[in-house]
Amino acid sequence: MWNIADMSLLVTCPNCGPREVEELRCAGESTKRPAAAAPSQRELNEYVYFRDNVWGVQREWWFCRVCEEWFLAERHTYTNEVVRTWHPGPADSPGGRDGSEAASQQEGAQVL
Numbered sequence: 132m133w134n135i136a137d138m139s140l141l142v143t144c145p146n147c148g149p150r151e152v153e154e155l156r157c158a159g160e161s162t163k164r165p166a167a168a169a170p171s172q173r174e175l176n177e178y179v180y181f182r183d184n185v186w187g188v189q190r191e192w193w194f195c196r197v198c199e200e201w202f203l204a205e206r207h208t209y210t211n212e213v214v215r216t217w218h219p220g221p222a223d224s225p226g227g228r229d230g231s232e233a234a235s236q237q238e239g240a241q242v243l
């Protein structure tokens with residue numbers, strides 16, 4: 132039987148390469164700003180307070196404490212598998228669409 136203390140999660144920083152998760156910080160699910168130039172109060176509330184909270188792969192913001200850079204990652208919320216990480220590109224800017232084609236895509240993580 133495995134013990135959680137015996138496991139280590141490596142996440143690939145786009146700058147530094149694979150790092151122990153303790154050297155990084157997950158800042159939570161990425162969100163998209165409302166598309167309207169003058170969003171309604173409801174749209175703003177949903178943007179600020181609501182999250183999809185999916186069971187599956189979700190896009191998240193991560194911060195690397197080593198190089199002090201922010202990056203995006205796709206992580207499975209149940210298995211903790213990090214599918215990929217990348218530097219945010221123009222498509223990832225607030226209000227941007229899917230950034231799946233952003234540059235600097237890298238493999239995600241390994242559970243040891």
Ligand SMILES: [Zn+2]
Nearest residue numbers: 144147195198
């Ligand atoms: Zn880094």
